Amino acid sequence: MTATEFRTTIRIGPLRTLPNVITAVRTVAAVAVGVAALVTGSMELLVLAYGCYWVGDILDGWTARRLRQETRAGAVFDIVSDRACTAVLCLTLVTLVPDVAVVAVVFLLSFMVLDTMLSLSFLCWPVLGPNYFQLVDRRVWALNWSPLAKGVNSAGVIVTVACGQYKVALGVAVAILLVKLWSAGEVAQLLNRQGRA
Structure with missing residues (x-):
């Protein structure tokens, strides 16, 4: 193009x-x-x-x-x-609620750094936004911007914190962080394979 x-x-x-x-x-x-x-x-x-x-x-x-x-x-x-x-x-x-500090650190690093870079990666392709990333890579889209993924990413940690389940919230935050790390690796490989890096 x-x-x-x-x-x-x-x-x-x-x-x-x-x-x-x-x-x-x-x-x-x-x-x-x-x-x-x-x-x-x-x-x-x-x-x-x-x-x-x-x-x-x-x-x-x-x-x-x-x-x-x-x-x-x-x-x-x-x-x-x-x-x-x-x-x-x-x-x-x-x-x-100071008891959620560890959860917040993991969540904020994941959302503010990794998820920001992932969300802005759509700019490397001719798509309107992250919601259309399935046109680039369906697995990365499914784990990050599908309706289910968006619900888990944004509400999963907060709902478990609101229920007082701080250990569960930390587990959810770590799982989200791992998904973001994997997704970032996939996007980096995709950029390299397509000569966009």
Whole structure:
């Protein structure tokens, strides 16, 4: 595919779309409520902040698909916004429940570093975002961006922590970390085989 064909088949923008507005609103709301939870020491506000994040994250993706406003810029904006929300909310959780610190370290390293690189790797191929990575590699997509994988990756650790199962949460976080490490290796090999590295 030539550079001209790439530009005409894959939309980079625009940035001014309803899904991106939803992403911005849910990010500001989740971060603001998360900071309020941190300042006040309120677990209820933290739960509300997670609700803003997750509901907004589902809504922006649904809206993008429904209105046919999926763009690569929107995918990157969503990925970056997810990290902002996760960083604030996870650190607030550790402050309110110090016993989850080890779980948080494993989860944050996995999500903020490995998952960020994996999620942005779609930019190396002519696909709209990570949700379409099955067009590049079905196994990597199934383990990272399929509906089941997204649910486990984002909610698996938090739900087990909320249930007070810190050892289980650590096991889930370590399992996710191992999946991300394997996936990163697969993507690196794929980039090398295709001469994209």
